[in-house]
Amino acid sequence: MMHVAIVGGGLAGFSCAQEVRRGDPQARITIVDPQGAPYDRPPLSKEYLTGEMPRDKVFFHDEQWFAEQRIALVTDAVTRLDLAGLTVELDGGESLTVDRVVLATGGRARQLPIRGGDLAGLLSLRTLDDADRLRAALVPGRRLAIVGAGLVGAEVASTAVASGVEVTLVDPVETPLLAAAGALVAGRLHAMHAAHGVRVIRAAIERIEALPPTSPSLDPRSPSLDPRSPSLSRGYRLRLSDGSTLAADDVLLAVGLVPDDGLAREAGLECEDGILVDRAQRTSHPHVLAVGDVTRRRAEGTSGIRHEHWEAAMRSGHTAAAALLGTDLPNHGASWWWSDRYGVHAEGLGDLGTGSSVVRELGDGAVVDFRLADEGRLLGAAAIDAPRVVRAARRLMDAGIPVTAEDLADPSVDLRKLGR
Numbered sequence: 001m002m003h004v005a006i007v008g009g010g011l012a013g014f015s016c017a018q019e020v021r022r023g024d025p026q027a028r029i030t031i032v033d034p035q036g037a038p039y040d041r042p043p044l045s046k047e048y049l050t051g052e053m054p055r056d057k058v059f060f061h062d063e064q065w066f067a068e069q070r071i072a073l074v075t076d077a078v079t080r081l082d083l084a085g086l087t088v089e090l091d092g093g094e095s096l097t098v099d100r101v102v103l104a105t106g107g108r109a110r111q112l113p114i115r116g117g118d119l120a121g122l123l124s125l126r127t128l129d130d131a132d133r134l135r136a137a138l139v140p141g142r143r144l145a146i147v148g149a150g151l152v153g154a155e156v157a158s159t160a161v162a163s164g165v166e167v168t169l170v171d172p173v174e175t176p177l178l179a180a181a182g183a184l185v186a187g188r189l190h191a192m193h194a195a196h197g198v199r200v201i202r203a204a205i206e207r208i209e210a211l212p213p214t215s216p217s218l219d220p221r222s223p224s225l226d227p228r229s230p231s232l233s234r235g236y237r238l239r240l241s242d243g244s245t246l247a248a249d250d251v252l253l254a255v256g257l258v259p260d261d262g263l264a265r266e267a268g269l270e271c272e273d274g275i276l277v278d279r280a281q282r283t284s285h286p287h288v289l290a291v292g293d294v295t296r297r298r299a300e301g302t303s304g305i306r307h308e309h310w311e312a313a314m315r316s317g318h319t320a321a322a323a324l325l326g327t328d329l330p331n332h333g334a335s336w337w338w339s340d341r342y343g344v345h346a347e348g349l350g351d352l353g354t355g356s357s358v359v360r361e362l363g364d365g366a367v368v369d370f371r372l373a374d375e376g377r378l379l380g381a382a383a384i385d386a387p388r389v390v391r392a393a394r395r396l397m398d399a400g401i402p403v404t405a406e407d408l409a410d411p412s413v414d415l416r417k418l419g420r
């Protein structure tokens with residue numbers, strides 16, 4: 001009977017556990033995560049942050065489900081992976097010796113390498129606890145500076161401004177999400193911030209200072225007071241690359257993710273800004289696999305790809321499960337991501353970096369920007385509020401069915417029919 005230890009209970013680790021159980025009723029499966037039961041991340045910048053989704057709904061399943069599935073949950077951190085004996089050592093002192101290890105440690109929010117970038121009280125958003133801290137700051141009239149206008153920063157800006165928070169979004173890039181969504185869709189999405197009352201500043205942050213308290217009872221000269229403590233702070237002053245300053249009560253750093261590949265590196269597995277894996281999610285050790293945001297897929301001629309999206313994490317878990325079970329690897333087709341902000345649904349499919357652009361306008365702000373190769377092969381698409389068209393485009397792409405630019409651009413042409 002195979003015993004698999006899954007290190008990390010995010011979407012990737014959870015999906016792997018679920019599929020291994022589906023394929024092997026006998027396998028011993030243990031998920032180790034210091035955060036406890038597996039939960040989902042997308043609601044943390046959306047429905048959970050607004051308060052619409054209750055906390056228990058963020059979890060994939062309750063503990064009874066895991067007990068019924070005989071998937072053991074260990075609430076602890078893995079501190080070391082011993083490849084010789086295939087043993088994972090836990091922070092609490094215990095260790096597990098297993099037949100296979102799946103590393104699913106995801107990533108942590110990137111810090112800014114600037115003065116003040118590590119001040120206490122600065123917010124980030126990766127975990128449920130982070131979301132609770134951010135939620136507490138979403139009070140009407142408070143000033144929130146969001147550093148980074150990527151997927152997470154943009155969604156929080158939308159949620160926060162709708163809660164009555166004064167939001168300033170700072171990013172040095174003219175059009176964030178360009179690589180993932182292409183110029184047209186990325187540009188329209190970014191323009192929504194200003195249209196909804198978010199102040200957008202195009203600049204880099206050079207320094208963050210905690211403002212000292214004003215209350216006479218809290219004398220900042222007192223040696224017992226740490227001016228870095230958030231409870232004593234009046235907020236922050238951000239110095240920007242354009243020479244201006246920005247005052248904020250709260251600062252969210254949303255500048256991307258650093259893959260949590262420390263365990264793998266220390267164990268001697270091949271890593272390069274993420275754990276390197278092959279198409280079966282195998283690392284450089286035959287009995288250790290890795291899945292989700294922490295991985296980078298080896299690709300010929302490139303340093304590899306790291307997808308930091310929900311579906312990619314789930315699919316990698318399914319692929320690893322197939323590799324563990326010795327069944328055929330699933331054929332996943334084009335990659336896909338989505339984002340919700342300001343009441344619109346944005347999606348990206350496949351590769352937006354090549355091919356020629358063909359635009360389909362659907363009215364009321366809905367649009368699809370396709371990428372088409374010369375021979376009529378669909379390479380990718382980005383869209384706002386066009387889920388049916390994206391679904392049809394995905395089928396065409398996955399089936400390799402050629403299309404014409406005229407059909408793509410014409411909103412009266414039903415792409416689903418072309419796929420039949």
Ligand SMILES: Cc1cc2nc3c(=O)[nH]c(=O)nc-3n(C[C@H](O)[C@H](O)[C@H](O)COP(=O)(O)OP(=O)(O)OC[C@H]3O[C@@H](n4cnc5c(N)ncnc54)[C@H](O)[C@@H]3O)c2cc1C
Pocket residue numbers: 007008009010011012013032033034035040041042043044045076077078079104105106107125126127152260263291292293294307308309310311313336337338339340
């Ligand atoms: C706020 C937010 C919103 C998002 N919204 C979208 C969206 O709208 N659309 C989309 O496509 N994608 C979205 N994503 C991305 C998507 O959720 C991630 O790609 C996905 O969660 C990655 O899953 P993962 O399992 O690889 O990593 P994670 O979810 O990060 O899980 C990793 C787990 O590993 C654990 N861990 C780390 N180190 C150890 C250790 N030493 N021992 C044991 N456990 C450890 C951590 O505690 C964590 O629970 C969003 C992400 C965030 C953070």
